[in-house]
Amino acid sequence: MYRELKRPGLFRDPEAAERAIDRIQAMPGGPSGRFFVDCLEKNPDPDRAVMNLERWLGAVGSPALHLSTLEASPMLAKYFFLVLGASQPLADALIQNPELASLLLDPAELNRVPTRAGIEAEGRRLLAAATSPSHALDRLRFLKQRWTLPIVLNDLAGTWPQPAVWRALSDLAEAIIALAQEVVWQQRSPGTECPVTIVAFGKLGGREVNYSSDVDLVYVLPDGADERVEREATRFAEAFGRALSDRMGRGALFRVDLRLRPYGGTGSILRRIRSYEGYYDLYAEPWEQQALLRSRPVAGDPEVMERWQALRTARSFRHRLGENALHEMLAMRTRIEEFAEDNDIKRGKGGIRDIEFTVQILQMAYGHGHPDLQVLPTIEAIEALTIHRALTPEDARALKEGYIFLRKLEHRLQLLGDQQTHAMPNDPKTLNTVGRLMGLLDGEDLERATRSCRRRIGVLYESILHPE
Structure with missing residues (x-):
């Protein structure tokens, strides 16, 4: 096996990965070791990617043709490996429907931005x-x-x-x-x-x-x-x-x-x-x-x-947000937070809910008669609240950055197993995988970034909705 693939720490189970790579290379048109090195660089889970590649090649009708397509398109191959390593449910979908791989190996398909009308039209053809x-x-x-x-x-x-x-x-x-x-x-x-x-x-x-x-x-x-x-x-x-x-x-x-x-x-x-x-x-x-x-x-x-x-x-968006109504909503948010685990990035202190709650309360307080403040997406609402000076530019920037970071993290957690989870994993290996999916070095780097983000959001929540 290519010596760079034997680098310590690349695989959790080096022997199993080596056997899988050997079997893939033994297939007609089997790729070089350099191909694997390039595709697995910065992959969130190289073990999972290699095992899923072997399973997928066993499901397609002409593995040699698909391998040659991957080798001829290094960037698309890296993206393909990224999906195989990031999400087992999506890898299973590719193995169940080998023809779907063409969507990931066609630049024109990848550049298509889905719209409801386009998806419905395609759906009606299927139906x-x-x-x-x-x-x-x-x-x-x-x-x-x-x-x-x-x-x-x-x-x-x-x-x-x-x-x-x-x-x-x-x-x-x-x-x-x-x-x-x-x-x-x-x-x-x-x-x-x-x-x-x-x-x-x-x-x-x-x-x-x-x-x-x-x-x-x-x-x-x-x-x-x-x-x-x-x-x-x-x-x-x-x-x-x-x-x-x-x-x-x-x-x-x-x-x-x-x-x-x-x-x-x-x-x-x-x-x-x-x-x-x-x-x-x-x-x-x-x-x-x-x-x-x-x-x-x-x-x-x-x-x-x-x-x-x-x-x-x-x-x-009534004419006035009553003080009693505000106190009731704040009390409910506090009760939800009390029952949340510390590792819950959605309901816990400084989590996604704190950002959404802050933005929605401000929309209700200032939105009467202002359609631009009555928007649905959180990021758009933050921008509108800034224009109306309900948020300072500094607070708005922190809320937007925090929301994007935490929602991205939420997505990475859910990609791993198609589970509706908002909890940071306790397992160091899984934490490292999520960290790499976030573009960070490892799990420790992810924990530091998450703690910093949640501290900042927690302070903002208190200063905006619980001012002394």
């Missing part, structure tokens, strides 16, 4: 060939895998800024939700329009989806829906939730969370739009008004969608 409802949902799972791969690669390669990654994942989620709505409704009522409008809250509402996000959804009917339509729509909503969340051979589309609907888990699964308007006028808690700020319709009746937007504007 046109589906032979059954279950096959149609499988086609949508394939569509999700197909678009997640180039998004991840552009993220890991640093060719897209983090907000562009979040927006691309959000467009992908929106498109799949809209297509799944059509599939499930047409199965139940062929040839008719679905009466249900789907409203997204949370990360999808804010166009800031994670790699392993839940989707927080609320279902809305028009006021004119009669009891028969309501019964059919309720059955649709239940089937739709199962269609998104059931795990099959390609995994699940999305985990669905309906707890942000009125009265939470005990409330009706869907309501007419006037019922939502009445609830937010009379019964909603302050934290629910805050959650409403991060909501937007993603599929359904245009008239209902327009009324929901008006509902959000009127209830989340």
Whole structure:
């Protein structure tokens, strides 16, 4: 084996890696040792990358052709190895669907920025060939895998800024939700329009989806829906939730969370739009008004969608943010933080939630009558708050840098195993892998950077929302 591949510390299990590389080199068109050295340089997990490459070559029809393509394109080969080493679920998707590798080896494909319209158009072509409802949902799972791969690669390669990654994942989620709505409704009522409008809250509402996000959804009917339509729509909503969340051979589309609907888990699964308007006028808690700020319709009746937007504007951006409401929201944030583990970069002190909470409170306080302050994405809101002098340029810069760092870290943690985790790993080997995925030296370097970031955010949170 090429002597540089025997460098101490490159592999966790040098003997297993050497055997795998020897087997790959013994294949027709097997690459040189220099090829492996170049591709594994700065790879987050060289062991995983080599093992997954061997598995992938065993799945493709012509390994010699693919190896020659990789050797002829050093930069694309390095990107390909990056995906194989960064995420086992994505490596498994490539092995399950060898044809998807062409997306990572074609510069034109990699440069395509996904849009909801483009993904929906591609999805409809896939659905046109589906032979059954279950096959149609499988086609949508394939569509999700197909678009997640180039998004991840552009993220890991640093060719897209983090907000562009979040927006691309959000467009992908929106498109799949809209297509799944059509599939499930047409199965139940062929040839008719679905009466249900789907409203997204949370990360999808804010166009800031994670790699392993839940989707927080609320279902809305028009006021004119009669009891028969309501019964059919309720059955649709239940089937739709199962269609998104059931795990099959390609995994699940999305985990669905309906707890942000009125009265939470005990409330009706869907309501007419006037019922939502009445609830937010009379019964909603302050934290629910805050959650409403991060909501937007993603599929359904245009008239209902327009009324929901008006509902959000009127209830989340009132003329004045009451002192009691502010105290209630701050108290809730404190309670959440008390139950968070120290290694939780989302809910813990100085974490993602502190930034989002700070920004949303300021939006509610200053947003009345200012549409530019009523934006959904956190980074855009920070920029608007700076223009309106609700944040100093220094504080705004710190919040933006902290949010981008912590959200990037959150993504790297979730890439490893497609788990909705926000906890820093305790295992030093995994910590080193995440550190390298962040572009840092190792796990210790990552821990130092994370502590520094969270300290700064914690100080900002206190100074902005708890001034003496």
